[in-house]
Amino acid sequence: MADLNQKFDVLVIGGGNAALCAAISARRAGASVLVLEGAPKFYRGGNTRHTRNMRCAHDAATDILTGPYTEEEFWDDLLRLTGGQTDEELAKFMIRESKDILNWIVEQGVRWQPSLGGTLSLGRTNSFFLGGGRAMLNALYLTAEKLGVEIVYDAEVIDLEIEHGMFLSARLKQPIDGTSEIRASALVAAAGGFEANIEWLKEYWGEAANNFLIRGTPYNRGSILKMLLDKGVQDIGDPTQCHAVAIDARAPKFDGGIITRHDSVVFGIVVNKHAQRFYDEGEDIWPKRYAIWGRLVAAQPDQIAYIIFDNSVRNSFMPTLFPPIEGGSIAELAAKLELDPASLEKTIAEFNAAVKPGTFDHTILDDCRTEGITPPKTHWARRIETPPYLAYPVRPGITFTYLGTRVNRQARMVMKDGKPSANMFAAGEIMAGNVLGKGYAAGIGMTIGSVFGRVAGREAAKNARN
Amino acid sequence: MHGTKILEEADRLMTVCNSCRYCEGLCAVFPAMEMRRAFSDGDLNYLANLCHACGACYTDCQFSPPHEFNVNVPRTLAVARAESYAAYAWPRAFAGTFARNGLVISLVAALSVAVFIFGFAALHDREVLFGIHTGPGAFYKLMPHNAMAALFGAAFLYAIMALAMGVRAFWRDIGEPIGMKTDARALLQAIRDAGELRYLDGGGVGCFNEDDRPTDRRRLYHHLTFYGFALCFASTCVATLYHYLLAREAPYAWWDLPVVLGTLGGTGLLIGPIGLLAERWKRDSILVDEARYGMDVAFIAMLFLTSLTGMALLILRETAAMGPLLALHLGVVFSLFVTMPYGKFVHGIYRFAALVRYARERKAMAQGTTLE
Numbered sequence: 001m002a003d004l005n006q007k008f009d010v011l012v013i014g015g016g017n018a019a020l021c022a023a024i025s026a027r028r029a030g031a032s033v034l035v036l037e038g039a040p041k042f043y044r045g046g047n048t049r050h051t052r053n054m055r056c057a058h059d060a061a062t063d064i065l066t067g068p069y070t071e072e073e074f075w076d077d078l079l080r081l082t083g084g085q086t087d088e089e090l091a092k093f094m095i096r097e098s099k100d101i102l103n104w105i106v107e108q109g110v111r112w113q114p115s116l117g118g119t120l121s122l123g124r125t126n127s128f129f130l131g132g133g134r135a136m137l138n139a140l141y142l143t144a145e146k147l148g149v150e151i152v153y154d155a156e157v158i159d160l161e162i163e164h165g166m167f168l169s170a171r172l173k174q175p176i177d178g179t180s181e182i183r184a185s186a187l188v189a190a191a192g193g194f195e196a197n198i199e200w201l202k203e204y205w206g207e208a209a210n211n212f213l214i215r216g217t218p219y220n221r222g223s224i225l226k227m228l229l230d231k232g233v234q235d236i237g238d239p240t241q242c243h244a245v246a247i248d249a250r251a252p253k254f255d256g257g258i259i260t261r262h263d264s265v266v267f268g269i270v271v272n273k274h275a276q277r278f279y280d281e282g283e284d285i286w287p288k289r290y291a292i293w294g295r296l297v298a299a300q301p302d303q304i305a306y307i308i309f310d311n312s313v314r315n316s317f318m319p320t321l322f323p324p325i326e327g328g329s330i331a332e333l334a335a336k337l338e339l340d341p342a343s344l345e346k347t348i349a350e351f352n353a354a355v356k357p358g359t360f361d362h363t364i365l366d367d368c369r370t371e372g373i374t375p376p377k378t379h380w381a382r383r384i385e386t387p388p389y390l391a392y393p394v395r396p397g398i399t400f401t402y403l404g405t406r407v408n409r410q411a412r413m414v415m416k417d418g419k420p421s422a423n424m425f426a427a428g429e430i431m432a433g434n435v436l437g438k439g440y441a442a443g444i445g446m447t448i449g450s451v452f453g454r455v456a457g458r459e460a461a462k463n464a465r466n
Numbered sequence: 467m468h469g470t471k472i473l474e475e476a477d478r479l480m481t482v483c484n485s486c487r488y489c490e491g492l493c494a495v496f497p498a499m500e501m502r503r504a505f506s507d508g509d510l511n512y513l514a515n516l517c518h519a520c521g522a523c524y525t526d527c528q529f530s531p532p533h534e535f536n537v538n539v540p541r542t543l544a545v546a547r548a549e550s551y552a553a554y555a556w557p558r559a560f561a562g563t564f565a566r567n568g569l570v571i572s573l574v575a576a577l578s579v580a581v582f583i584f585g586f587a588a589l590h591d592r593e594v595l596f597g598i599h600t601g602p603g604a605f606y607k608l609m610p611h612n613a614m615a616a617l618f619g620a621a622f623l624y625a626i627m628a629l630a631m632g633v634r635a636f637w638r639d640i641g642e643p644i645g646m647k648t649d650a651r652a653l654l655q656a657i658r659d660a661g662e663l664r665y666l667d668g669g670g671v672g673c674f675n676e677d678d679r680p681t682d683r684r685r686l687y688h689h690l691t692f693y694g695f696a697l698c699f700a701s702t703c704v705a706t707l708y709h710y711l712l713a714r715e716a717p718y719a720w721w722d723l724p725v726v727l728g729t730l731g732g733t734g735l736l737i738g739p740i741g742l743l744a745e746r747w748k749r750d751s752i753l754v755d756e757a758r759y760g761m762d763v764a765f766i767a768m769l770f771l772t773s774l775t776g777m778a779l780l781i782l783r784e785t786a787a788m789g790p791l792l793a794l795h796l797g798v799v800f801s802l803f804v805t806m807p808y809g810k811f812v813h814g815i816y817r818f819a820a821l822v823r824y825a826r827e828r829k830a831m832a833q834g835t836t837l838e
Contacts, residue, residue: 113491131526132488
């Protein structure tokens with residue numbers, strides 16, 4: 001058990017990928033390091049628990065990557081998906097550093113494997129963790145412990161003492177030992193966003209937020225982020241925005257992870273609780289389209305929608321955690337979903353009548369489309385006519401939030417007056433908004449975490465020595 | 467619907483795992499799972515026997531307990547595996563031996579040893595039983611070679627027969643054609659995978675035992691045990707050939723092949739089981755089928771006793787203890803043979819069969835065909 005009365009060189013608040021990379025890199029630079037993870041041991045690691053890969057630039061194929069992914073291509077992708085809402089200098093720095101992370105993270109005990117079954121589209125760009133995100137975390141924790149990093153779980157930080165942009169101490173609250181004062185020469189905040197803080201989400205989303213499901217643990221409450229912003233750190237990123245995908249409405253309120261997702265939208269139609277369609281289900285290729293449906297469902301009454309398809313496409317996508325709800329007729333399905341049968345029958349009849357003949361190919365923007373209905377389904381439109389009829393109920397699944405602390409290239413926090421903080425650094429989701437102002441690409445959160453975690457740890461150690 | 471509660475649970479877990487797939491690089495179970503969308507009883511029994519219980523998927527799983535999804539693949543498959551042993555037992559009447567396996571094996575072993583000791587005592591004078599016998603044929607003063615060969619040959623053949631019937635039931639259950647064309651490549655692949663315990667390495671770092679630190683100790687001890695057993699078996703085969711082909715009778719000198727093989731194998735079969743027992747003792751109870759503790763321990767103990775009595779016999783064969791030790795050793799070996807089809811020994815047989823099937827499936831997948 002760590003002696004919490006000593007003054008540490010570096011205090012890391014958080015326990016995910018960014019926090020552990022920071023702790024390891026600070027320790028390797030010779031600093032004494034304390035990690036305070038707010039969650040219990042099993043739930044340690046925040047959203048990292050549910051990740052599975054990292055997007056790193058590389059100039060040639062490797063054992064596990066099928067081809068090169070150059071810095072330029074990575075930058076082009078980032079520019080496109082953020083619509084320019086990115087700090088170019090920081091982003092390009094991150095992309096350059098990501099090349100070395102591919103090797104560095106392996107030196108910290110993390111193991112790679114080729115892309116998982118059903119994720120072939122990521123085989124060139126993304127390196128997958130053998131055993132998934134929790135395996136990755138386990139490896140980082142083992143390495144950190146071996147190096148002598150002190151780690152405390154169930155360690156909730158309830159206050160930060162900051163003066164003129166300088167961190168002095170943190171107030172720690174533990175279930176048994178009560179509160180204590182933790183002093184350190186430098187702080188690395190790597191405690192994630194506020195996606196699990198429903199009250200905070202309600203500030204922007206109103207009562208609708210009550211119907212949101214949170215894909216990660218209940219511990220991602222953003223309390224450190226709030227303290228930092230309240231104490232003079234400059235913010236970045238749109239506070240109202242979060243990354244939301246459509247996930248199964250039967251998923252648990254928290255921590256359902258990746259397995260509650262649905263990628264079947266393309267194979268059917270999506271209706272709201274009034275059995276009305278509300279958006280073009282065939283707008284774009286799946287990875288790009290994937291992330292918009294959470295927001296679309298959030299805008300519907302009661303934040304619920306239903307993906308409706310038929311038996312002919314039942315096996316066309318990854319097997320799902322929850323089985324589809326089945327009905328021998330559309331009316332029977334509607335009854336099970338508690339939708340008005342006549343409305344659903346009418347919606348599907350109109351949709352079927354509008355479908356034009358074409359050649360179905362879900363890997364390209366094909367020519368199967370509707371004509372004469374609003375909204376249209378512009379690709380992959382096929383009639384829903386083979387019983388049994390099937391449905392997945394979906395709700396918005398909140399993955400992460402964009403609001404964060406502004407940092408510079410040293411991962412050093414920038415204060416509201418534009419001056420860099422004397423000894424405060426940030427890494428991971430808490431500062432992701434610097435690079436990722438909006439949008440998402442698979443594995444980019446982990447890149448931000450590892451790159452800026454490593455930098456923050458190194459800089460914090462250097463800072464503590466001086 | 468499945469035949470048993472544990473298969474219901476295994477089906478639930480495979481549905482969870484099949485929508486996640488993070489573990490597919492760890493072992494053979496998850497790639498085999500991904501080849502299916504729905505799971506029959508036979509599929510689940512196949513996956514259960516394919517699992518080497520390395521524990522990595524439990525430690526790596528974001529949904530393992532206390533998570534409400536309660537995903538515990540190692541334990542669930544361990545229970546399903548043990549239940550499958552009983553289901554495939556031949557004759558059916560002996561299926562119950564798996565229920566209280568530790569007790570059954572202990573009783574059979576005790577009885578067998580007692581019969582040999584009393585048999586020797588009843589058939590021989592004290593001077594013969596406690597006499598010092600040396601030179602070729604020394605053992606056969608206590609039990610004629612032909613009687614020994616006939617008794618152990620019969621026990622061995624019975625074990626082979628019962629095991630073969632069990633494998634037949636397993637093969638049928640998992641949906642493989644009984645009279646399939648011999649698939650030499652799949653067989654070779656399975657021999658290699660089993661021989662190196664490829665899937666007992668947690669995907670490369672070692673297996674998980676008492677905590678979340680991977681270690682390769684279980685694999686090492688299993689190798690010592692398995693190859694020790696194989697060398698002891700080879701020793702017996704060489705000795706039999708010596709006897710019948712070269713007319714050279716046991717005991718043999720310490721440098722002779724049967725003794726060298728037996729000593730090497732016996733040493734492995736002493737260290738290996740002790741290590742396995744220690745690891746089993748330390749193993750996190752969340753990973754194992756606690757109700758089958760007796761089955762695990764009984765088989766390991768039998769292997770250990772086989773080696774211990776054999777080594778004692780080797781060391782003391784020129785003393786008055788030879789007679790009683792021979793009875794003890796033969797009693798242990800006899801009970802090992804007859805209980806082989808009704809204890810943990812079968813894990814190797816079914817797992818090997820599962821590996822053969824896995825190799826066949828992999829090949830079929832690679833060629834884009836389905837198994838007939």
